[in-house]
Amino acid sequence: MLAFIIRRSLQSVAVLVAMSLLVFVGVYAVGNPIDILINPQADQIEREHAIAALGLDRSLPEQYLSFVTGAAHGDLGRSFVHSTPALSLILERMPATMELALAAMVIAIVLGIPLGLWAGLKPRSIAGRAIMAGSILGFSLPTFWVGLMLIMVFSVMLGWLPSSGRGPTVDLFGVIPVSFLSLEGWRHLALPAINLALFKLALLIRLTRAGAREALLQDYVKFARAKGLTNARIIGVHVLRNILIPIVTVIGLELGSVIAFAIVTESVFAWPGMGKLLIDSIGLLDRPVIVAYLLIIVTLFIIINLVVDILYSALDPRVRVTESKG
Amino acid sequence: MSVPLLEVEGLRTHFFTKAGVVKAVDDVSFTVSKGEVLGLVGESGSGKTMIGYSIMGLIDPPGRIVSGRIVLGGRDLRALSPEALRQLRGNRIAMIFQDPMMTLNPVLRIDVQMVETILAHESLPRAAAMERSRAALVRVGIPSPDERLSAYPHQFSGGMRQRVAIAIALLNNPDLIIADEPTTALDVTIQGQILYEMQKLTRETGAAMIWVTHDLAVVAGLADRVCVMYAGRIVEEGTVADVIERPVHPYTQGLLDSVPSRTARGVRLKPIQGMAPSLADLPLGCAFRDRCGRSIDACLGAPETRMVGDLSRGRAVRCHNPLPPVAVLE
Ligand SMILES: Nc1ncnc2c1ncn2[C@@H]1O[C@H](COP(=O)(O)OP(=O)(O)OP(=O)(O)O)[C@@H](O)[C@H]1O
Ligand SMILES: [Mg+2]
Numbered sequence: 001m002l003a004f005i006i007r008r009s010l011q012s013v014a015v016l017v018a019m020s021l022l023v024f025v026g027v028y029a030v031g032n033p034i035d036i037l038i039n040p041q042a043d044q045i046e047r048e049h050a051i052a053a054l055g056l057d058r059s060l061p062e063q064y065l066s067f068v069t070g071a072a073h074g075d076l077g078r079s080f081v082h083s084t085p086a087l088s089l090i091l092e093r094m095p096a097t098m099e100l101a102l103a104a105m106v107i108a109i110v111l112g113i114p115l116g117l118w119a120g121l122k123p124r125s126i127a128g129r130a131i132m133a134g135s136i137l138g139f140s141l142p143t144f145w146v147g148l149m150l151i152m153v154f155s156v157m158l159g160w161l162p163s164s165g166r167g168p169t170v171d172l173f174g175v176i177p178v179s180f181l182s183l184e185g186w187r188h189l190a191l192p193a194i195n196l197a198l199f200k201l202a203l204l205i206r207l208t209r210a211g212a213r214e215a216l217l218q219d220y221v222k223f224a225r226a227k228g229l230t231n232a233r234i235i236g237v238h239v240l241r242n243i244l245i246p247i248v249t250v251i252g253l254e255l256g257s258v259i260a261f262a263i264v265t266e267s268v269f270a271w272p273g274m275g276k277l278l279i280d281s282i283g284l285l286d287r288p289v290i291v292a293y294l295l296i297i298v299t300l301f302i303i304i305n306l307v308v309d310i311l312y313s314a315l316d317p318r319v320r321v322t323e324s325k326g
Numbered sequence: 327m328s329v330p331l332l333e334v335e336g337l338r339t340h341f342f343t344k345a346g347v348v349k350a351v352d353d354v355s356f357t358v359s360k361g362e363v364l365g366l367v368g369e370s371g372s373g374k375t376m377i378g379y380s381i382m383g384l385i386d387p388p389g390r391i392v393s394g395r396i397v398l399g400g401r402d403l404r405a406l407s408p409e410a411l412r413q414l415r416g417n418r419i420a421m422i423f424q425d426p427m428m429t430l431n432p433v434l435r436i437d438v439q440m441v442e443t444i445l446a447h448e449s450l451p452r453a454a455a456m457e458r459s460r461a462a463l464v465r466v467g468i469p470s471p472d473e474r475l476s477a478y479p480h481q482f483s484g485g486m487r488q489r490v491a492i493a494i495a496l497l498n499n500p501d502l503i504i505a506d507e508p509t510t511a512l513d514v515t516i517q518g519q520i521l522y523e524m525q526k527l528t529r530e531t532g533a534a535m536i537w538v539t540h541d542l543a544v545v546a547g548l549a550d551r552v553c554v555m556y557a558g559r560i561v562e563e564g565t566v567a568d569v570i571e572r573p574v575h576p577y578t579q580g581l582l583d584s585v586p587s588r589t590a591r592g593v594r595l596k597p598i599q600g601m602a603p604s605l606a607d608l609p610l611g612c613a614f615r616d617r618c619g620r621s622i623d624a625c626l627g628a629p630e631t632r633m634v635g636d637l638s639r640g641r642a643v644r645c646h647n648p649l650p651p652v653a654v655l656e
Contacts (some may be wrong), residue, residue: 204562219428226382226423227443227494228416289426316433317478 005306010253010300016295019069023294024064033057033285037080054080067291077288078293086292090274094296095176096166097266097273101259103180103189104196109251112201116208121235123213131205138202147195148270154191162188164270192269198260200254207250211243218242245316252308256301328469329400330357331534332381332502336353337394339373339380346606350389352558355631358502358534363525365545365566366538367581369602374538375424377556378504381536382421383411388601399501420482420495424554426488430479436482436490437475440656443497462493467523485516499531506538521548542581546570551640557613560631564641569643574634574641574648611647620647 036048052059055066067077074088119131155163167188169177179185215221216239224238263275270276274293281289312318339351352375358364366374379385381396383403396403399473403411423429431439440459450458450499456475463471466489479487488508495503505524509517528535528570539550545552545566552569554562554577562575573579580598600617603609607615611626618625624646634648635641 061514105361219425220431222384223423223429223491224431225384226415226421228412228414228446229442230412230446233442233446238431238434242431245433317435318432318480 020300023221023291027287027290062125076292079286079289081284081286086288093277098180103193107197108200108204112204113208116205117212120209120212135202135205138198143264150191161191192265192271196265209315215239215242252304256304268311331360332358334398335395338392339376340392344491348606354560356553361532361537363549365549365552369540372555373558377508378506417498419502420500422491422495422508424507426484443494462497466493467599485512503533503535553565561644574643575645576618577614622647
C-alpha cells in the first residue's frame with residue numbers, strides 16, 4: 001500500500017511538471033498581456049519599466065525556469081492585475097467552488113443512485129420510464145440555459161430564491177467561509193447547486209440503472225434468491241455492492257470535472273468561486289493566475305484519482321493492492 | 327409406497343419469446359421420496375435446469391409456469407405467496423448451480439454469503455451462525471475453514487467454490503437438494519471427489535436429491551432412479567439398473583451407445599444422428615421421431631407415458647415403439 005502511494009506520488013510529480021510546461025507555453029501563445037495592463041497613454045519608458053517589473057522582458061525558457069523555481073518553494077507567481085500572490089488569490093476563492101461542487105455531487109448521488117436503481121429494477125414501469133426520460137433531458141439541456149431558466153422561474157417569477165452571490169457566509173472551523181451553515185446561505189446555494197448537479201444526476205441515474213440491469217442477470221443474484229434472501233438484501237447488498245464499483249470510479253472522476261467546470265454555473269449565478277476568477281483572469285490575460293489555477297486543478301484531479309483507486313480496491317477484493325504480492 | 331416428499335405433476339414451463347413459445351418443460355411428472363436420489367438426465371437444452379428453477383420458483387419473464395402442480399411435503403408450491411416461497415427456498419429446498427465460477431458474489435466474503443443464508447431463515451446470534459457456517463465448510467472437506475471463511479470467492483479454485491456452494495446448500499439442512507450439474511465444469515478427479523462427498527452427505531443428512539446431469543455414467547453410481555429427458559419431456563423413467571441395463575426408449579439406448587464404456591472396448595460408438603429440435607418449433611407427435619431408427623407411423627401422434635414391466639418398479643416410457651425385451655403393459 002505504501003509502495004503504491006509512493007509510486008503514485010512520483011508519477012504525479014511527473015504529470016505536474018509536464019502539465020506546467022504545456023500550460024506555460026499555451027498561455028504564452030495566447031497573447032501579450034502588456035497591452036491590456038498598461039495605460040495606453042503611458043510613454044515608452046514607463047512601458048519598458050512595467051514590462052521589466054512583470055518579468056516579461058525575459059525569454060520564455062527563462063520565465064519558465066523562474067516559475068518552476070518559485071513553484072518548488074510554493075510560490076506560483078503574483079497576479080499581474082491584483083499584485084497579490086496568485087496562489088492565495090485562488091485559495092481564497094476555493095471554498096466557494098468546493099462548496100458548490102460538493103453540494104452538487106451530494107444532490108446527484110443522493111437522488112441519482114436510488115432513482116437509477118428504481119429504473120433498473122422496474123424498467124417497464126411508468127416511474128422507470130419517467131426517470132429515464134428525465135435523465136435524457138438532464139443530459140441534453142445545456143447547463144447555462146437550465147441555469148437561466150431556474151433563475152427565471154424561482155427568482156424572477158416566483159421570487160422564492162435569490163439569483164446571485166453566496167449570501168452571508170459562516171466560518172467553518174474559524175477559517176473556511178461556507179454558506180451551508182445558515183438558512184440564507186442555503187437559499188443562495190440551492191439554485192446553483194441544482195443547476196450544477198443536473199448533468200451528474202442524469203449520468204448517475206444511467207450508470208446505476210445499467211449496472212443494476214446487468215447485475216440482475218448474473219447467476220449470483222439467482223443464487224442469492226435460491227438461498228431465500230429477501231429482496232431488500234439482494235438489492236441492497238448483492239446488487240449494490242457490485243455496481244458501486246463503477247459508480248465510485250465515475251463519482252470520483254466527475255467530482256474533479258464538477259470542480260473544474262463549475263465555471264459556467266458560477267458565471268450564470270455570479271458565484272464568487274475559482275471558476276469566475278479564471279474567466280476574469282483570462283479576460284485580462286493575467287498569466288500567473290491562469291497557470292496557477294490550471295495547476296491546482298490538475299493537482300486536485302491527481303488527488304481525487306488516488307483516493308478513487310484506494311476506494312476501488314477497498315470495494316473490489318479482486319483488485320486489492322497488497323504489499324506482499326506486488 | 328409412502329407419500330413422496332416432492333410430487334411434480336403435469337409441469338409445463340414455457341418461454342414466451344418474440345420468436346414463439348419455447349416449451350422448455352412440457353408436461354413433466356415425477357416424484358422424489360424422502361432420502362432418495364433421482365437422476366435427471368438429458369442433453370444440453372432439454373430443460374433440466376428449467377425444471378429445477380420451476381420447483382424453486384425462480385422462473386423469470388418471459389418464462390412462466392403455465393400449468394401443473396409442484397407439491398412439497400403436502401404443500402402446493404405454486405399456491406404459496408412469494409414470501410412463503412422465499413422462506414422455503416434455501417431452507418427446505420436448496421439448489422446448487424451449474425457454474426461454480428458464477429454463483430458466488432465476487433465482492434462479498436464467504437462468511438457473509440454463508441451467514442446471510444442462515445439468518446434469512448431463523449433468528450440466531452451471529453456467532454452461532456458463524457459456527458454453523460464453519461461446520462458446513464468442514465463437512466464438505468474444505469481445509470482450514472477459519473481462513474477460508476474470511477476469503478473472497480476469487481481466492482478459491484472452481485472445485486473449492488463448488489464445495490462452498492454445496493456447503494451453503496446444506497446450511498439449513500434442507501429436505502431436498504436440487505444439484506444442477508454441479509460437477510460438469512470441473513476436472514474429472516474433482517468431479518469424482520465431489521460426487522463421493524455428495525453421496526455421503528445426503529446419506530448422513532437424509533436429504534433427498536435431484537441430480538441433474540447429461541452424463542448417464544455419473545447417474546449410474548449415484549442415483550436410485552433416473553428420468554431421461556428429451557426436448558422438455560421425460561421419455562423414460564425407472565431404477566438406475568433397469569434404465570442403464572435394459573433401456574426401453576430408443577433415445578436412452580442412443581445415449582448409452584454414444585458413450586464409451588470399459589466393458590465394450592473396441593466396439594464402435596454409435597452417436598445419435600441429427601440434432602435436437604428447437605423447443606420453439608417442435609414437430610407434432612414424438613419429438614425424437616426424426617432421429618429415431620425405430621419410428622413407425624404411430625409416431626406422428628404424440629406418445630403418452632405408459633408404465634412398462636413390473637409395476638412395482640415404477641418403469642415408464644413415452645414411446646410408441648419401445649425396445650424389447652420388456653413387454654408393455656396396457
Ligand atoms: N430466457 C429464456 N428465453 C427463451 N428460452 C429460454 C430461456 N431460458 C431458457 N430457455 C430455453 O429453455 C430450454 C431449456 O433450458 P435449460 O437451461 O433447462 O436446459 P438444460 O437441460 O439445463 O441444458 P444444459 O445441459 O445446457 O444446462 C433451452 O433450450 C432454452 O431454449
Ligand atoms: Mg442446465
